[in-house]
Amino acid sequence: MRWLVATVAETVPETARAVTLRLDVPDWPGHRPGQHVDVRLTADDGYQAQRSYSIASPPESDRLELTVERIDDGEVSPYLTTVADVGDQFELRGPIGGWFVWDAGDDAPVLLVGGGSGVVPLRAMLQHHAGSGSAAAMHLVQSARTLGDVIYRRELEALVGPRRAVTVTLTRESPPDWGGHRGRVDAGLLAEQGWPPAAQPHCYVCGPTGFVETVADALVELGHAPGRIRTERFGPTGG
Amino acid sequence: MDTALDGNAAAGAFGDLFAFDVTMAMTTCATCGDRRAVGELLAYMDAPGIVLRCTSCRATQLRLVRSADRAWLDLRGIQALEVHSPTP
């Protein structure tokens, strides 16, 4: 897999910490929702740093999108979220990973559970679901600390329809008139928004390592087969 | 605090070595017999190399070291690696 040059075509602030980069990547071979890319930055003295980012856009999007959340003492995310501007370039390779992938031909119901920036690959899945006219039912449970930290909030609300549902839970603080859920994702919320194990849903869980392990354990406790649960860990800070 | 990611994070590095999508390959742990997809193994990416460990017993299954022009791969922690037909 070779390194391709990506040029920033547009930067879109999503939250105070997260930015979506819309990229032009000549020779991009296409991808499946859930896959990721490795991004490599080279400084003018040759020093390099590399990180992985989930692809935020569905395959039918005209530009490749990455949504990056700034980690304060990070090395790559501060560059991508605060320095990179239209016309800037970096390298990426991909698409990577066939494990954490959803394809539109599959009619089984789908439960997506995203913590913080873990929602990024799930947004690609939800957008692809909408764009492909899939007959599957797809429910997203999105966890964030505060309302201001909910990435893609309006965009995902607009995707809600007969076969797509989005539920947001705020874990740290919520406005007094908040109509969504409060508190961490737990078995009750997963059972409420998901399907019984007999329906054999696909479950995709993505976010910080601790979040992923807690949710995956809860899904197994609810009776879902481990083989129907796919996880992607973003590390302790959810980068 | 465990800094582990999972095999998905290591997939880019393995893409240079293997013709198949490593995240979908299944390993059987040589230490405890646990069988699961490489995408589900614990990945330690912040090392002088990449280490994949069994999700169940934490034993090292795979180690990868890369220099500019060479790579070394140790799979002794894996009893068997099961691969479907190669996926681009």
Add this chain to the structure above:
Amino acid sequence: MPVVSRGFQGRRRQPGAGLVPPGQYIVDDFPVLTAGPTPDVSLDDWDLTVVDDTGDALARWGWEEFLALPAEDITVDIHCVTKWSKLGTRWRGVSVDTILDGVDTAAEYVVAFCEGGYTTNLPLADVLDGQAWVAYGFEGEDLEPEHGGPARLLVPHLYFWKSAKWVRGLRLGDQDEPGFWESVGYHNYGDPWREQRYWGD
């Protein structure tokens, strides 16, 4: 050279300019590299042993006994094979000369073994004569778990993967046994001044 990203600097670093071995750059922070989970060992259960190659213990200290050994405060430069170097790092530890004092051995090699299974191998001569310590203090504080606490091996004249974190003992032997990284591509000896990073370097 790959395309340069305008304005990207990366972690604060300076080129070595003669102060550090070839290919290294100097950093201000202290990167954490690990091959596995940070072990959680209670000091009640911790011990440090010197064993021979049949596994017989030649010496053993529990935590309090270990802290009672004469210790030194040292300042050294450290060099990681991933190219970062830190100058003037301050450690407190027990010299390996002290640890092996009274151990009667004709062994030529030592393997440091650690909580979690990590190992690294060295010629015995490289951990004697004031070249190595078992360190439990860093920059005036207790050594943090993510950096190898409660105690790690410290061998500053070799690449830092030889300074094994979470060390639990030294196994003396006549045969050289490549350790965790040495057996999968990293140089058996690892002299940063000769840039011995990988096999065959």
